[in-house]
Amino acid sequence: MKIKKVLVSQPKPTSEKSPYYDIADKYGVKIVFRPFIKVESLSAKEFRQEKVSILDYTAVIFTSRHAIDHFFNLCSELRITIPETMKYFCNSETIALYIQKYIQYRKRKVFFGATGKFADLVPTIMKHNTEKYFVPMSDVHTDEIKDILDSKGIEHTEAVMYRTVSNDFTPEEEFDYDMLLFFSPAGINSLLKNFPNFEQKDISIGCFGPATAKAVKDAGLRLDLEAPTVESPSMTAALDKFIKESNKN
Structure with missing residues (x-):
């Protein structure tokens, strides 16, 4: 089936130089950016039920910009003033720089890993093992951080501060796509929540990552495009190739 309209279940790119726009121009297809999921903070009441006092801690570990936003927003809602002495350990430099949105960036209290992987941040944490x-x-996470910090004898506490929820479609929104692209299992769950009687028929489904691919198959849907691959390391590279093949006739 010829691809004319694609739904990308991610926010619209901030840059006009996104490869998605190049694909739209190249093949004359319409690409719509519409997330199936959104991230929201727990309420102050919900967080209090976890019985965690943030001021008992001397350092915070941030694995994403979402974590930064919801940490500081929830602290504000709880009327907690974070002391100047608090230290911050971030998975990557990008995350570390984002913290400037909320605090004055000082190298002596903001640390980050080289690769974006938590394991590469651990040596820095070990240098501050008294924190x-x-x-x-x-609300959706693995035990990777807990297991690593436990194995190193680092005193720590994890607490849920935000959650992923379905970004529901309104009755007025058209759902006339030839192709849907997903980037997480939560996106597949949202599709089935929004459209419990969804019938795939000729709609092509593409996904990024093995966990999302498994979710597609577990839902009984047909997976037409999977990335990354050796030939297509990114979703846009895979999409370009797929549309070229689908629309060549």
């Missing part, structure tokens, strides 16, 4: 670490988490 008491607080780790803001999503």
